[in-house]
Amino acid sequence: MASIWEYANPKKFIATTDKLLPWVSALAVATLVSGLIWGFFFTPEDYKQGSTVKIIYLHVPAALMAINAWMMMLVASLVWIVRRHHVSALAARAAAPIGAMMTMIALITGAIWGQPMWGTWWEWDPRLTSFLILFLFYLGYMALWSAIENDDTAADLTSILCLVGSVFALLSRYAVNFWNQGLHQGASLSMDKEEHVADVFYYPLLVCIAGFILLFVALVFLRTQTEIRARRTRALLARERLGQ
Amino acid sequence: MIALLIRDIRLAVRAGGGFGLGLAFFLIVVALVPFGVGPQSALLAKIAAGILWLGALLACLLSLDRIFALDWEDGSLDLLATAPVPMEAAVSVKAFAHWLTTGLPLVLAAPVFGLLLNLPGPGYGPLVVSLLLGTPALSVIGTFGAALTVGIKRGGLLLSLLVLPLYVPTLIFGAEVARRGAEEMAYHTPLLMLAGITCGAIALLPFASAAVLRVNLR
Numbered sequence: 025m026a027s028i029w030e031y032a033n034p035k036k037f038i039a040t041t042d043k044l045l046p047w048v049s050a051l052a053v054a055t056l057v058s059g060l061i062w063g064f065f066f067t068p069e070d071y072k073q074g075s076t077v078k079i080i081y082l083h084v085p086a087a088l089m090a091i092n093a094w095m096m097m098l099v100a101s102l103v104w105i106v107r108r109h110h111v112s113a114l115a116a117r118a119a120a121p122i123g124a125m126m127t128m129i130a131l132i133t134g135a136i137w138g139q140p141m142w143g144t145w146w147e148w149d150p151r152l153t154s155f156l157i158l159f160l161f162y163l164g165y166m167a168l169w170s171a172i173e174n175d176d177t178a179a180d181l182t183s184i185l186c187l188v189g190s191v192f193a194l195l196s197r198y199a200v201n202f203w204n205q206g207l208h209q210g211a212s213l214s215m216d217k218e219e220h221v222a223d224v225f226y227y228p229l230l231v232c233i234a235g236f237i238l239l240f241v242a243l244v245f246l247r248t249q250t251e252i253r254a255r256r257t258r259a260l261l262a263r264e265r266l267g268q
Numbered sequence: 269m270i271a272l273l274i275r276d277i278r279l280a281v282r283a284g285g286g287f288g289l290g291l292a293f294f295l296i297v298v299a300l301v302p303f304g305v306g307p308q309s310a311l312l313a314k315i316a317a318g319i320l321w322l323g324a325l326l327a328c329l330l331s332l333d334r335i336f337a338l339d340w341e342d343g344s345l346d347l348l349a350t351a352p353v354p355m356e357a358a359v360s361v362k363a364f365a366h367w368l369t370t371g372l373p374l375v376l377a378a379p380v381f382g383l384l385l386n387l388p389g390p391g392y393g394p395l396v397v398s399l400l401l402g403t404p405a406l407s408v409i410g411t412f413g414a415a416l417t418v419g420i421k422r423g424g425l426l427l428s429l430l431v432l433p434l435y436v437p438t439l440i441f442g443a444e445v446a447r448r449g450a451e452e453m454a455y456h457t458p459l460l461m462l463a464g465i466t467c468g469a470i471a472l473l474p475f476a477s478a479a480v481l482r483v484n485l486r
Contacts, residue, residue, distance in 0.1 A: 163429060164426075168430060171417075171420050172420065177483055180480075180483040181483055181484070184480050184483075185416060187476070188476050189433070192436070193433075196437050199436065199437040199440040202457075
């Protein structure tokens, strides 16, 4: 039986993702375009929030992916620590800037949404604060990656930082809850709850979330391929220099 | 291990002002705050607890790179790694030495600096207790950050970027205890949370720090 660890082979990974990448990208574009158009033009305006409600189609998926990107980095780091597959470490590295961007999109769209609704761009609300802290974690993670020259050392150190950082990010998430009462509403989506946002907003939102997930997968594939190829190029150059 | 502790303390006290520097920095931060926000004593009384915690945290951060940097440069870190003491123990001892030379003086100085900031009377007890419980966590977390960045030249700024987000929970609960104390509210819950964070950090983080140091020494 084929095992998932086969894809730890960089060659196999590139071959497979090469085949998948066009499909995933096309699907991501299709779902994003249809979801956003559906959301922006074919849903009614909220009776209280007016048209500003439509920013939900960017804000919620971005926030969701900001957290899930970190989760993916955590899993990839664990795989690197346990099984020492280089592709895994490179995938974690590739996901970090995407996650940071998603966090930033969530923060910025949140500010744009918060200004007309709450009357303020920024509030030290638990959710907002923990997202800012998450952004700082992303920055530190990426800075550590780029600060260390040796690839394996960098992979080891960043993966341990990712593990420790996850624990502390989680701690911060609940600590800020304790520290300040929130302005932000509770979770608007969950698997087990009957009540979500109203159905007219809910279905296009689901499409947008699917679009963001696909976009994230496509970008991670692409960036991981780039990392693998960059490393291969460096190895070839080094070999050439030795040969002379 | 005791020899290592004594050596680290001796180095901190004798070599180049690492010992007093943190305290002096703390004093300067406290002295600069009224210049920044104005000398109204009502305002200062309100923010004193938070400022004292923040100042202690920054003073602690300032001295972190000393934990491993010198030992890394002169090679004694390699000797420590090959010594019969497990790396985890060596890291814990170093964190403890850092706390004795940085955290403890800060705790002792905090009430005096509280006078400067017009900290309300009932706030002194909770302030000292929260710092006493919280600064060990700062030292242990900082040791992890220092171990991460030990191999990087001019890693000081990176160290701050890595360590400060990790300090967030400690700061939240510590400052909350001090603030609630100053406002004569019940501060039992955040104090327990702070103690929990410190115990957890002391128990678990040395393993991470030791793993990171081993990678760096490879």
